Amino acid sequence: MHDPHMPFSHTVSGETLFSVRGLSYSYPDNTRALASVNLEIAKGDRLALVGHNGSGKTTLMKHLCGLLMPSHGKVFFQERLLEGENLDDARLKIALLFQDPDDQLFGHTVLDDAAFGPRHQGLTKEAAEAAALGALKQVHLEHMAYKAPHNLSFGQKKRAALAGLLAMKPEVLLLDEPTTNLDPSQEQVFLDLLKSFSGTIVCISHDLIFLYDLCHRAIVMEKGEIHHDYSMKELVSQKSALRGHGLDFSFRMVLPALKSHSNGSEYDKDQTIIKPAGKMVESTLKSHSKALECDKDQTAIQSTVKLHTHECNRTPLLHLKGYSFYYPDGTAALNGIDFKVDKGEKIALVGENGAGKTTLLSSILGLQKGKGEFFFDGMSVTRKSYKKLWQRVGMVFQDCADQLFCPSVDEEITFGLRQLDISLPERVQRMQNVLSMVHLEGFEKRVPLNMSGGERKRLALACVLAMEPEIVILDEPTAGLDPQGEELMLEIIRRLDATLLLVSHDMFFVGELTNRTVVMHRGKIVENLTTHEFMKDERLGNLNGLAYAYRRESTHAIQMLQHEHEHSHLHHHLHSHIHRHGDVVHEHFHEHAHEHPHRFVHTHPGEEKSHHHAPRRYHDHQHPDHESETHDHMHD
């Protein structure tokens, strides 16, 4: 059972860097963001701030660097109250990395930007530029020093923003979703950079696998309060606490690459996790059989599940032949693309940032026109029909804010339907259907701008689904979602009955939702194979910056921590129940230790080695007999 009143188990050791005492904060509209937060952060801490969207993580972080002032309570940095001159000094030691690097790169060139902080620290122009160049070298961007920030890719911008902070040689790094929208290779680079930072780190992220590798302490926030203060290992080992705070990512615990299709169970010698057999194989084969109706023999599919070429005579729904697209400066964004999509197929489009995925999608959507042949449902797409592709292809953008612009949910959903000249009763009917499909019933009059990230993402999907497109394109559908939001999105997409084109760096989603993977690299399609084969091929992953080695290692470590079965051992309890001391019957929190068999999460360091039975001090389970019996314990 998840007990939010369970006491904090983490004790701060070492010199206290931040001390937050009774911190409360309300926004100008009186919305309470933080309530009586008490927190100590020691020098050298690696602290993860986790919790639902809107739980107060970012607000707390803004207080730690003095961007917000408390309504009540105090924040101390190095034992000095964070205000006035102290705050000015502290800002030069505390560095805050924003989620969107464009917010942070305000300099005319990357070098100007990186030197901005050091100049405010009082360094001369030359010294500041030397510090900036050093930091840019650290993030492998010294060759971009004289470029304007808008010429950088997203990953480069993110690293340039970090360089601007590292140049200040800060004592503390505050990170807000540092890996959002990065491809796995960029994420790995970022993780290495952060790991090599010697100071204190406070990091907000929904990506617990990333946090597990970076942090050793986790603060769980809920409705502006700190609910738990765990070690990172304790947090990930407690499924009930994770689920209670929308952080349970256990559904990700099976990496598709590790699933075996050779026997009835999905088991890999490197992984102890076992998933009910056949689920993925079945769905894969089902999808294939639906997509390739010409392949009548199921056995043949099993043996020749390779889909490098579509020999089927059936007309593909979408077909690009020798398709190229060039930017005005002559750079080839797409080069001789041959791409087929059959009706009902679920296809993943993967590749590193800049591989040409977005350009290909823009072409399919009719937003950009390249050279080459383009067929839709067997018909050549002409200049006129190009403009009508929107009626048959729908897309959910990576940043859903780009497609939500109406003042209410109902207007948002019916916007596309009005363009299709759908009658009013049918518009209302379709709106109700899609809202129910994405679990947003009753949201009709809500303002999209005020909805949470997960809700907005589902609304964007609903807007597209309402138009009943033949092909649904999803661009990074899980970007910025918390684990609960991801699980919900996964469930919704699984139920979609449309041809699906998924663009994602998230290999778990690729494995779960698609049966064919098209790999892009430098504007070309370099592989077109089954998702299962793709997952097995680490060479392809490395080529496309999709390697997830550290994720696999972290996942494995977390699985070990979440391992659960029955044991009998001496363990501690802290709980409240009615009990008797002779004639005295009362109820209060008390601690005692006893031994009996029960199921609990624990680690197995190795098959032959003894178990770790007490990864945390207190165990939390019911004792029906014990709870009414007479027993003694210390009373204050």
Place this chain on the structure above:
Amino acid sequence: MPDLSDSFEGSFFHKWDVRCKIITILCFCFMVASISNFAVALIAISFALLVIVMAQVSLQRVLRRLLAISGFMLMFLLIMPFSVPVLPGDTIIVPNGIQWMGFNMRGLYLAATVASKAVAITMMMEPLFSTAPLPVTLHGLSRLGVPEMVAQMILLSHRYLHVFRHEASRISSGMKVRGFRKRSDLATLQAVANFTGMLFVRSFDRTERVFDAMKARGYKGCFPEPLVLKIYPLDIFISGIGVAMGVLLIAVDKNFFI
């Protein structure tokens, strides 16, 4: 604005004190604007061309600037011959006896003079803006009396223009993929209003975040000076030559030497 690296040596224009450069080029431009003789305006163009060559700036960028004003110039050349008041001594070409379509050659001359002056001034903008990074030019302007806050706002606007343009283009794509096409109806007006409103809200939010990011890195109202400005005698000498060229043009224009 072009990318300028420290390794780029450049011309003397790149080393010229930015304040002297701004004052000289602006003075020259004002003097060119006061010219009334077409032939002198052509000389101004050749002076500007000479400056462009000496400043080693991109000809392509100069052409792009000229292209931007070409529509305006064309309008002058087309309209003025038909619209200037007819004065005694004017040469009027009347096509097929259509009186009201009289083509006044003086109008064409006036339009050509205005266009030539505009071309010369536009050409001078490239050496002014491309031979120093924008922060240095703005720093020079603020040292010449333009309020510091205005210079900072121009600098940030230049940086975020690209970001807002991308945001606008993404929202516009989001509308297009849901079938939006501009028509002359109320629904289009409503959609465009929503688009503008959303862009405004997002821009406002971003402005607040950028300001937070600046404060978090020690900003207290002042950008650090991009460099220490110092005027050498050579800077003043070059400015003198520039102003003298302008004065010479005016003198020729006013028939001072005749």
